[in-house]
Amino acid sequence: MLRELGPALAGLYDEAPTVVLGPVSRGSLVGALTAAALRVGFVEMRKQDGSAVDSDRWVRRTTAPDYQDRHVVFGFRRQLIRSGDRVLMVDDWIDTGATARVARALVEDCGARWIGAACVVDGLTDPRLRHDLPVRSLLDVRQL
Ligand SMILES: O=P(O)(O)OC[C@H]1O[C@H](OP(=O)(O)OP(=O)(O)O)[C@H](O)[C@@H]1O
Numbered sequence: 001m002l003r004e005l006g007p008a009l010a011g012l013y014d015e016a017p018t019v020v021l022g023p024v025s026r027g028s029l030v031g032a033l034t035a036a037a038l039r040v041g042f043v044e045m046r047k048q049d050g051s052a053v054d055s056d057r058w059v060r061r062t063t064a065p066d067y068q069d070r071h072v073v074f075g076f077r078r079q080l081i082r083s084g085d086r087v088l089m090v091d092d093w094i095d096t097g098a099t100a101r102v103a104r105a106l107v108e109d110c111g112a113r114w115i116g117a118a119c120v121v122d123g124l125t126d127p128r129l130r131h132d133l134p135v136r137s138l139l140d141v142r143q144l
Pocket residue numbers: 023024025026027065066067068091092093094095096097098099100
């Protein structure tokens with residue numbers, strides 16, 4: 001099952017990414033599997049409490065209320081995503097889309113191209129985001 005997840009998520013979009021971005025913690029697992037399948041680098045999008053104290057520049061943004069009504073501060077080292085990159089976000093589950101929307105904003109802050117959000121389960125509460133982000137998934141929540 002784990003062996004098949006990366007290739008399955010990697011096949012959801014035609015455009016070839018140069019970087020996969022995965023939010024901690026479940027997004028890191030499926031994101032790393034996808035990056036390995038695509039043979040590209042992986043960047044972990046960390047919650048503020050997980051970011052190291054260092055001298056590097058970070059990009060950070062705060063989500064709108066997520067599925068647990070939390071405003072989460074996410075970020076990563078600025079140098080990890082460059083202006084020529086094409087970035088695919090990968091996650092296990094999408095619900096409000098707050099995490100994915102912050103990921104897209106951070107990618108745009110770096111001047112990189114956003115491809116979309118590839119998820120294992122699509123549980124979007126606002127179906128418009130499926131087109132707007134865009135979101136592609138392996139399963140719809142109603143199939144579970
Ligand atoms: O669409 P949204 O409402 O933003 O929700 C989706 C996010 O919520 C879950 O992560 P969670 O915050 O539970 O963290 P975890 O992976 O560490 O369990 C899931 O893995 C997504 O990253």
